[in-house]
Amino acid sequence: xxxxxxxYDIAAEAGVSVATVSRVINNSDKVAESTRAKIQDLIDKYDxxxxxxxxxxxxxxxxxxxxxxxxxxxxxYSTVLLEAEKYALEQGYTMMICNTLGDINNFKLYLRTLxxxxxxxIIYMGGERVQTQQLSQLIKRYEEELPIVMVNWxxxxxxxxxxxxxxxxxxxxxxxxxxxxxxxxxxLLAGRRGVMPTxxxxxxxxxxxxxxxxxxxKEYLVDGDFTVESGKNEALHLLQLPNRPQVIIGIxxxxxxxxxxxxxxxxxxxxxxxxxxxxxxxxxxxxxxPTMTTVSHDYVNLAxxxxxxxxxxxxxxxxxxRFLYPMEYICRESF
Amino acid sequence: xxxxxxxYDIAAEAGVSVATVSRVINNSDKVAESTRAKIQDLIDKYDxxxxxxxxxxxxxxxxxxxxxxxxxxxxxYSTVLLEAEKYALEQGYTMMICNTLGDINNFKLYLRTLxxxxxxxIIYMGGERVQTQQLSQLIKRYEEELPIVMVNWxxxxxxxxxxxxxxxxxxxxxxxxxxxxxxxxxxLLAGRRGVMPTxxxxxxxxxxxxxxxxxxxKEYLVDGDFTVESGKNEALHLLQLPNRPQVIIGIxxxxxxxxxxxxxxxxxxxxxxxxxxxxxxxxxxxxxxPTMTTVSHDYVNLAxxxxxxxxxxxxxxxxxxRFLYPMEYICRESF
DNA sequence: TTGTAAGCGTTATCAA
DNA sequence: TTGATAACGCTTACAA
Numbered sequence: 001x002x003x004x005x006x007x008y009d010i011a012a013e014a015g016v017s018v019a020t021v022s023r024v025i026n027n028s029d030k031v032a033e034s035t036r037a038k039i040q041d042l043i044d045k046y047d048x049x050x051x052x053x054x055x056x057x058x059x060x061x062x063x064x065x066x067x068x069x070x071x072x073x074x075x076x077y078s079t080v081l082l083e084a085e086k087y088a089l090e091q092g093y094t095m096m097i098c099n100t101l102g103d104i105n106n107f108k109l110y111l112r113t114l115x116x117x118x119x120x121x122i123i124y125m126g127g128e129r130v131q132t133q134q135l136s137q138l139i140k141r142y143e144e145e146l147p148i149v150m151v152n153w154x155x156x157x158x159x160x161x162x163x164x165x166x167x168x169x170x171x172x173x174x175x176x177x178x179x180x181x182x183x184x185x186x187x188l189l190a191g192r193r194g195v196m197p198t199x200x201x202x203x204x205x206x207x208x209x210x211x212x213x214x215x216x217x218k219e220y221l222v223d224g225d226f227t228v229e230s231g232k233n234e235a236l237h238l239l240q241l242p243n244r245p246q247v248i249i250g251i252x253x254x255x256x257x258x259x260x261x262x263x264x265x266x267x268x269x270x271x272x273x274x275x276x277x278x279x280x281x282x283x284x285x286x287x288x289x290p291t292m293t294t295v296s297h298d299y300v301n302l303a304x305x306x307x308x309x310x311x312x313x314x315x316x317x318x319x320x321x322r323f324l325y326p327m328e329y330i331c332r333e334s335f
Numbered sequence: 336x337x338x339x340x341x342x343y344d345i346a347a348e349a350g351v352s353v354a355t356v357s358r359v360i361n362n363s364d365k366v367a368e369s370t371r372a373k374i375q376d377l378i379d380k381y382d383x384x385x386x387x388x389x390x391x392x393x394x395x396x397x398x399x400x401x402x403x404x405x406x407x408x409x410x411x412y413s414t415v416l417l418e419a420e421k422y423a424l425e426q427g428y429t430m431m432i433c434n435t436l437g438d439i440n441n442f443k444l445y446l447r448t449l450x451x452x453x454x455x456x457i458i459y460m461g462g463e464r465v466q467t468q469q470l471s472q473l474i475k476r477y478e479e480e481l482p483i484v485m486v487n488w489x490x491x492x493x494x495x496x497x498x499x500x501x502x503x504x505x506x507x508x509x510x511x512x513x514x515x516x517x518x519x520x521x522x523l524l525a526g527r528r529g530v531m532p533t534x535x536x537x538x539x540x541x542x543x544x545x546x547x548x549x550x551x552x553k554e555y556l557v558d559g560d561f562t563v564e565s566g567k568n569e570a571l572h573l574l575q576l577p578n579r580p581q582v583i584i585g586i587x588x589x590x591x592x593x594x595x596x597x598x599x600x601x602x603x604x605x606x607x608x609x610x611x612x613x614x615x616x617x618x619x620x621x622x623x624x625p626t627m628t629t630v631s632h633d634y635v636n637l638a639x640x641x642x643x644x645x646x647x648x649x650x651x652x653x654x655x656x657r658f659l660y661p662m663e664y665i666c667r668e669s670f
Numbered sequence: 671t672t673g674t675a676a677g678c679g680t681t682a683t684c685a686a
Numbered sequence: 687t688t689g690a691t692a693a694c695g696c697t698t699a700c701a702a
Contacts, residue, residue, distance in 0.1 A: 004480075006679055017689045022681060029682095032687060047476070052451040053392045054679035057694050062388060064431075072420075073413045073618055082407050085434055089441070094448060097402075097432045099420055106424075113429060116387040141382070145339075228622045254622075261624035264599065283408055287563045287589075287619060289596035341695055352673045357697055364698095367671060389695035392678045 005048050014039050025050055056118065065310055066114035068098040068107065070127030075282040076252075077125055080151060083303035084123060091311050093120070102127050104135065111138065121146055121310030124160075126153030147316060149306045152297070154196070161309045162322045163302055170295040170327025171201045174277060177329060178247055179213045183275070187220035187245035189234050189255045201251055201279075220245055224255070231258020232265075239266055239274065246275060247335070253278035253285050253294055260288055260334065276334045290333030298325040340383050349374050360385055391453070400645055401449035403433040403442065405462030410617040411587075412460055415486060418638035419458060426646050428455070437462050439470065446473065456481055456645030459495075461488030482651060484641045487632070489531070496650075497657045498640045505630040505662025506536045509612060512664060513582055514548045518610070522555035522580035524569050524590045536586055536614075555580055559590070566593020567600075574601055574609065581610060582670070588613035588620050588629055595623055595669065610670040625668035633660040 098110040224230040250256025256278030281296030433445040559565040585591025591613030616631030
């Protein structure tokens, strides 16, 4: 295999010391114009690129960010990653991607790997199905060693940076839009219970019923899974009830698309016969027919803030550790 | 910031030399059981993790793979990445993700970054809209420095590893399935012309017409863009023709989903009124209603081979540089 | 079985 | 304006 040039090779050929070559590479110090030119010519001639590994070792800084998420094929996660990565690139950082598939063992393995590789920070989007005590301990041990930023996720008893969408506000806006239009038969496909984002929304939904915004029908609140299939089956059931709902809310877009499919199966028109609203604004909402009304995360600012907290070392010293971004109602065709 | 322990710290506390500590870490040499235990205890006590950067520098090997693709939010790419990453993790490799957005300047920037960071290999899925001479030159310069594996992509005049789906065979199977069922009015939404995968399929389609499998109607072959929107608009036009096609082929799933949407808009039932077939088997095909019949890449083997070519150093010496994987017809509801 | 010391390719300090 | 050299944290000959 090809032997790469080093600063020594360049220095030798230019008849200078490695220190001078380093100065030219980094523009760090005064160098006589003639020597600079000589060295630069050699750099160009050999297409010399300094070895970033060696530099990282010396500087104790890798300009690497670890990005841990459950599943990159889920557009919610990939959108955040894409925005984060674009922004990181501008600042000379590169992303290492870590799919856990929701398996805590993969999480542990990746956490270890990232620490060994001395990444400058970790962005963590969660998704582990079991939140063991162990997980909190693990993170607590490392959170002062390097910045860990949770995006729309949190682990109890840790003091990590947190960058969140205001899902409470987002879901309230959605409920208000429904109320504004006067619909009273409103169902919620709630997905998997017991996780925080679900509970927040279910609570707001129940509150709306108590306020008299919607009729109370207990069969309109249905649990399930965060999949298209699950959304479809639940909606299929709802839509064949004697009094079917006027509006179906999917607690996320995936579920809402399932509900949309159920409408197609039953030959119901959306939004004429049934209205559907999702949540998250993943790209899938623009791929279906009719396009899906939803509530959007501020993907760009979420991602940028997460990266900033890692890139900008001074943020470690600041006391502000929690950041909240408002969500936005996106009106499309399905509602 | 927290100062990490090094082999020196461990060695000092154990009263041995760093070499011995290294031996324990790597199981590389005989070490007396008593000293091994003493050192291992210290490692556990401090949760000591060897600095992978230093190790990489010495070994001239980073166990890093650069993965260059146009856009991670596109499920075709993210599926390959996920499979590659799962497999790489098993072998101790980590993926650095590089979204080019089809912009050749991003590609160049990332290529440089990856080389500086001394990744052990690059997986490249292409997608750049302009194929300049410059691009070939660039890649040619580096292809003997480290393994570059193109997945379903190629750049003329280079000698990189190539791992490909047999799209020709895949598309032929698709055409045969249509012929087998006796449909003669078959339209092809061809997407953007001028790129290789498109031209291959268009050619096979035209060949099928010449063989008398399908009727020749020149309005049935339509150009466009690789988007849902484009697919929808083209299908909308086709479906309102005096003699609308019995079958619409989307040259990829995205376009086919657009065609499906057009059917919904026009209240046409799929597959009763119109049949639709896509290509690629992205996860979107299972999210729509009806689920989409398509032709699938062998995502797993494609991804594994790409990783193997990088991980297994001996492959660099072998002369076999091109690998072709058969595609599979996936029959679902839309056809 | 263990230790010494060189080397990986940079950067930065200090001296010249 | 430049150069010599130590340091970053690890692995591995080679020696003991």
